[in-house]
Amino acid sequence: MKFDTPATTNPIDQMKIVGKPTNRIEGPLKTTGTAPYAYERHDVAANQAYGYVVGSAIAKGRIASMNLDAARAAPGVIAIVTADNAGKLAKGDFNTAKLLGGPDIEHYHQAIALVVADSFEQARAAASLVRVEYAREKGAFDLAAAIDTAIKPKASFGTEPDTAVGNFAAAFAAAPVQLDARYTTPDHSHAMMEPHATIAAWEGDKLTVWTSNQMIAWSVGDMAKTLGIPKENIRFDSPYIGGGFGGKLFNRADVLLAALGAKAAKRPVKVALPRPLMINNTTHRPATIQRVRLGATADGKLTAIGHESWSGDLPGGGPETAVAQTRLLYAGENRMTAMRLAVLDLPEGNAMRAPGEAPGLMALEIAVDELAEKLGMDPIALRVLNDTQVDPEKPSRPFSQRQLNKCLETGAAKFGWSKRAKPGATRDGRWLVGMGVAAAFRNNLNGPSAARVRLAKSGVVTVETDMTDIGTGTYTIVAQTAAEMMGVPLDKVVVKLGDSAFPVSAGSGGQWGANSSTAGVYAACVKLREAVVQKLGLASDAVFADGKVKAGRRSVALGDAATDGELVAEDKMEYGDLAEKFQQSTFGAHFVEVGVDAMTGEVRVRRMLAVCAAGRILNPKAARSQVIGAMTMGAGAALMEELAVDKRFGFFVNHDLAGYEVPVHADIPHQDVIFLDEADPTTSPMKAKGVGELGICGVAAAVANAVYNATGVRVRNYPITLDKLLGKLPDMV
């Protein structure tokens, strides 16, 4: 099915099941420990051996020699895989560095060996006996020191490195009110709770991997390329994923090494990345240095908007697209954005939840707060004044829907924004209290997505797609979609996900999963409805409801269409140019209240509210969870998350969950989320968009602005730790 004209009325609009807050259908499995994650599939292959990964101890250089004798002689060892004995391996298209390093080393903790043994304990012990001599080379590890060498990168994700409209320089110079500030965001780690893990088994030349992966089809393709075998010979199965946030978009060392280990050991092999290896071995959100310049008239109209960002990556990598939102968020006739990329020999930078916008808004939305102060304006009024209903770079192109102002105004009323006082003026015992706000913005993306639906005699509808559920609630919204389309209750729908044997979906990433994958299910259900009507000899306008198909005076049980055998339909949703004609984006407003200890500078988040406008919300319960989870991650980015770079040796020092601090229960208050009532007919027949990334966009800036409002101290370098406040806090009376 091709979606190339805006949706009209369709069965989803009934919203009997879609749009209702619905418990996750896989909830009973997850809460009883019976949902099987990758490393836990004891039943899928007999005689599994254990692999343990050895990571490089240098960041850059080469392996001078490797001595495997002691490891080989250790009890229980079956095989050891290294680049020396693994055969020819190509690099996957989605990887910047190779998944198995050696002799050349591209980053610290790059995998250089897998030790396979009968037990986990034996594999781990033997791995520590692998002896490596390295020839270390000098690398570049310091972004601030490297920005003079940064160059204009190739366009990535459709984002131009340089954009310009009007005459920014002249307009900024002439602006009566100017803001020119620099901000930094550190490297962040996904730190999902389930380590990357895979069980691999070969049958002849056919490989099956049970793994934890967000993008099944991409990863099958990359695995085929890496191993040099046909895609048809590879099966991925990833029904449950213990968090990804972008860190499991691509194959990582666990899946490649499990496959190579299984080949070498001639038996199935399971591999999980040890937690202390994950942060340097896998990808991270790259640090940025950003400069924002805003020029405005005295009454607050933006006349000049400039945003530049510097980031680093390994050779061949890409920039963090931190300026992306600035092209679209506010009106203003004269604009520029620029991204520059330095070569850094740190681990690979790549997508993490809302890549681009998350760090970009961390800077831009502080800048707007700073400008509001210079103007003597309320920061919400400033944002509202500079709203635009069209693409500011191309005014002939409207937003499909844009309710940013309503998000801000709704939130202000709900949060009690009018009680916000001057910086440093509100006290609650030893706490300095402040409120902050920031706009949330994230583009909506759609991807082609296919599904297969089966109707059984029992009236049960089974959906099969290689779509994944990374905690987003896919199982449930797919079931809701099929139930609404086929007119059956939710418990008559079975959903099977994450298997590459199923039709190829959009996968989970870029908050495109919900709308794209359910649109694919919609398309398949339209086909199944046609098949049912035809089989039953009913008029084509038959109504599917209550487990029945009704046309005129006839009413037939849905399952009757399958009495002489299952009915199967498969289709794929593809997209025309509506996303070019209309700018499709999601919007929100984040409100945060913090308390800052007047003595110690400790920051505590006291209240959080998000108001989101993101098209039709398919399951408000799971969508709310996506947003609160993203708000939590945003609070982490504001206050604690920072990969500390060892600039001499080139690695992230705090590479485990003790050193890389993420929010815990005690850091997070009750969180409120409001969804504005929307349905966007330009996005798909589902009229939905994504929320999972919108939820993190702007949160950290709202926290930062609240800290400023509480203390009068402006921190432009994240995270806002107490050392950056101490000595600057208002005097105690």
Added chain:
Amino acid sequence: MQTSEEFELSRRGVLAGGAASVATVTLVPIGTAAAAAPAAKSPPTAKVAFEVNGKKRELELDTRTSLLDALREHLHLTGTKKGCDHGQCGACTVIVDGRRINSCLTLAVMHEGDKITTIEGLGTPDKMHAMQDAFVTHDGYQCGYCTPGQICSAVAVLDEIKAGIPSHVTADLGAAPAVTKVELRERMSGNICRCGAYSNIIDAITDVAGVKA
């Protein structure tokens, strides 16, 4: 296992490298223990018997096996999760003799005779424990990976409060601690949820505790 001698060597390597960072190529000195590799000996094993979810289990284990791996890899009770294997995340929380512990931080052979309750012992999909049910109702999870640990912790936390065990945020050590959101957040802070379901998890626990927030 790294010996202290190896640690010294690699530590010295790091220091040497730091001092020599002007050189473009540095050899990281590594010991030559490989030459003296002992012949492979089977690792020592030991028998251990304990009760898991009301069932007697007897295992003969490599003595290095953590309780977590005994559950997951030997008894195939994979509901208990491995998030870090280093006591940093709480995903492996189980209840041993009524108290919650990180099962990755304890060796299986140390639990002779113990009574262990895992997530599978609290309830099943058809017969869920009230806490499991409340997590579903309040959407107290997303990816589900931290969830068994959160639920085991939550069940134990309510018992701890009932037993009068104070926490870091208990203001009055003389009085019985109450089930408040602040108490729950403090006591649950060893269970990380990177999906960020905290707000909902606290709602689920207060629901089970029968207190109005």
